[in-house]
Amino acid sequence: MSKPRKTVxxxxxxxxxxxxxxxxxxxxxxxxxxxxxxxDFKDKPVIGILSTWSDxxxxxxxxxQRIEEIKRxxxxxxxxxxxxxxxxxxxSFSRPTAMLYxxxxxxxxxxxxxxxxxxxxxxxxxxxxxxxxxxxxxASAGVPAIYVPAGAMLRGHWRGATLxxxxxxxxxxxxxxxxLLTQSEWEDLSQSSVRSTGTCNTMGTASTMTTxxxxxxxxxxxxxxxxxxxxxxxxxASAAGRRIVEMVWEDLTPKDIVSTASLRNAVITDMAISxxxxxxxxxxxxxxxxxxxxxxxDFGDASEGIPVVCNLMPAGQYLMEDFxxxxxxxxxxxxxxxxxxxxxxxxxxxxxxxxxxxxxxWNEDIIRPLDKPIYxxxxxxxxxxxxxxxxxxxxxxxxxxxxxxxxxxxxxxKSYKDLHDRIDDPALEITRDSVLILQNAGPIGAPGMxxxxxxxxxxxxxxxxxxxMVRISDGRMSGTSFGTCILHVCPESHIGGPLGLVRDGDLIxxxxxxxxxxxxxxxxxxxxxxxxxxxPKPHYERGxxxxxxxxxxQADQGCDFDFLADGEATLDPEVx
Ligand code: FES
Numbered sequence: 261m262s263k264p265r266k267t268v269x270x271x272x273x274x275x276x277x278x279x280x281x282x283x284x285x286x287x288x289x290x291x292x293x294x295x296x297x298x299x300d301f302k303d304k305p306v307i308g309i310l311s312t313w314s315d316x317x318x319x320x321x322x323x324x325q326r327i328e329e330i331k332r333x334x335x336x337x338x339x340x341x342x343x344x345x346x347x348x349x350x351x352s353f354s355r356p357t358a359m360l361y362x363x364x365x366x367x368x369x370x371x372x373x374x375x376x377x378x379x380x381x382x383x384x385x386x387x388x389x390x391x392x393x394x395x396x397x398x399a400s401a402g403v404p405a406i407y408v409p410a411g412a413m414l415r416g417h418w419r420g421a422t423l424x425x426x427x428x429x430x431x432x433x434x435x436x437x438x439x440l441l442t443q444s445e446w447e448d449l450s451q452s453s454v455r456s457t458g459t460c461n462t463m464g465t466a467s468t469m470t471t472x473x474x475x476x477x478x479x480x481x482x483x484x485x486x487x488x489x490x491x492x493x494x495x496x497a498s499a500a501g502r503r504i505v506e507m508v509w510e511d512l513t514p515k516d517i518v519s520t521a522s523l524r525n526a527v528i529t530d531m532a533i534s535x536x537x538x539x540x541x542x543x544x545x546x547x548x549x550x551x552x553x554x555x556x557x558d559f560g561d562a563s564e565g566i567p568v569v570c571n572l573m574p575a576g577q578y579l580m581e582d583f584x585x586x587x588x589x590x591x592x593x594x595x596x597x598x599x600x601x602x603x604x605x606x607x608x609x610x611x612x613x614x615x616x617x618x619x620x621x622w623n624e625d626i627i628r629p630l631d632k633p634i635y636x637x638x639x640x641x642x643x644x645x646x647x648x649x650x651x652x653x654x655x656x657x658x659x660x661x662x663x664x665x666x667x668x669x670x671x672x673x674k675s676y677k678d679l680h681d682r683i684d685d686p687a688l689e690i691t692r693d694s695v696l697i698l699q700n701a702g703p704i705g706a707p708g709m710x711x712x713x714x715x716x717x718x719x720x721x722x723x724x725x726x727x728x729m730v731r732i733s734d735g736r737m738s739g740t741s742f743g744t745c746i747l748h749v750c751p752e753s754h755i756g757g758p759l760g761l762v763r764d765g766d767l768i769x770x771x772x773x774x775x776x777x778x779x780x781x782x783x784x785x786x787x788x789x790x791x792x793x794x795x796p797k798p799h800y801e802r803g804x805x806x807x808x809x810x811x812x813x814q815a816d817q818g819c820d821f822d823f824l825a826d827g828e829a830t831l832d833p834e835v836x
Pocket of ligand 1: 351
């Protein structure tokens with residue numbers, strides 16, 4: 261049932277601007293200080309533009325221009341725009357890992373909304389963690405919000421080949437380490453892979469998350485695949501500015517838009533696009549903020565019924581730009597329509613069914629028909645077993661088929677530093693059948709669950725032509741990565757999970773068809789190891805790191821903070 265339209269008197273910003281006595285006058289005076297007249301903002305919805313721009317987030321370098329275009333749309337529709345900069349959570353520059361700061365961004369977005377006189381917000385993000393962070397914060401704040409995705413960068417080219425961000429450079433890096441590329445060839449290729457601003461152009465985490473947020477109805481439908489520097493992207497930005505003003509009058513919030521059915525649509529789409537494994541964590545966290553339960557089992561179930569029809573790297577061969585001109589997400593949703601509930605709401609106020617009507621596939625090699633997928637069902641699988649009692653994740657579509665059923669002896673690395681210190685040590689006892697284990701890469705143990713899960717293959721084995729091995733960790737993997745990498749092992753080793761009890765030579769059995777991951781060690785021996793296990797010292801004693809370590813949940817719960825995951829937004833405090 262639709263809500264009553266907002267009136268000027270019921271706008272949240274009026275709490276500030278029409279506050280009694282001198283309080284309201286002070287707020288109006290201070291806006292005029294910036295050169296505005298009373299007519300510029302009087303009785304208008306105030307729209308916050310939450311921007312994750314910084315010079316360190318090179319995927320967002322076009323945001324200053326996009327902000328002007330969003331403002332144009334807001335003015336046109338009778339709103340008053342106000343930019344609120346947030347931290348930019350650059351995937352490339354944030355250390356120890358951008359994931360440590362996703363929840364920080366979510367808190368910052370929620371509090372920025374709560375503490376300012378905004379009636380609605382435009383969320384401007386795209387680089388991996390910015391999408392879930394902004395959506396989580398806006399969902400908790402509970403005001404109307406529309407997401408403007410950064411758009412992907414242009415495709416890369418090198419010596420006649422097409423390069424996809426991340427995927428192609430990971431492959432080339434292995435060749436470089438194996439001595440097949442010179443230093444200058446490697447640098448030339450690396451530079452050629454990043455031709456413009458915009459997010460990674462493979463179906464990595466950034467594109468997966470912007471696609472899924474599009475499917476959830478939180479962007480203008482189809483916005484997610486528009487290339488970052490295309491004029492269409494600028495037009496989409498100003499259209500979003502116009503639309504958010506109307507959403508304020510309609511009081512259309514993220515919780516009004518996203519339903520259990522739209523979350524299920526997102527999970528199904530995630531399988532059809534062979535989305536990033538990171539999406540499992542982010543979707544669970546976003547669902548929690550939106551008031552819905554989503555579990556790893558929901559992904560496992562969806563995975564069984566839907567093939568991969570989107571032929572994009574790393575599972576396939578094309579890039580986001582190609583996807584857009586093949587019809588983009590609206591066309592893809594048309595292909596998988598029989599698996600979806602198209603009656604769900606979108607940010608436009610229309611249903612998904614109305615929004616994808618007429619969308620066509622223009623290239624059936626890029627967006628395949630259901631009966632000609634690039635991969636059958638089960639692209640992302642959830643594994644359980646004695647090594648991962650609460651679950652682990654494998655992107656089967658990017659793994660080596662011959663390794664999906666494998667038993668091998670563990671080669672254990674206690675930390676990322678230990679891994680890099682010893683992986684190329686000629687004395688390391690390792691064969692192509694070994695199973696590489698990385699401990700202490702989880703949410704608390706690393707900290708922040710970095711993308712260390714695509715463990716490097718030892719140089720010696722690379723030179724022998726080995727390009728994949730079974731690799732297991734409680735960390736994550738870049739969405740642009742590939743290989744038989746089992747990730748998100750839960751509970752993590754740092755808090756006493758079985759992964760932390762593995763020792764060199766223990767046999768590990770992976771059986772993907774049976775969805776099993778087991779540590780083949782005698783239970784009595786394992787019990788003795790557990791009794792002797794001592795919790796490592798915490799990484800942080802103070803500051804945000806300490807807050808993170810004390811309150812972050814495990815991967816199967818979305819790694820949100822326990823004190824933010826549930827509950828309603830706090831009411832606006834009285835304004836003075
Ligand atoms: Fe920003 Fe990949 S580094 S999207």
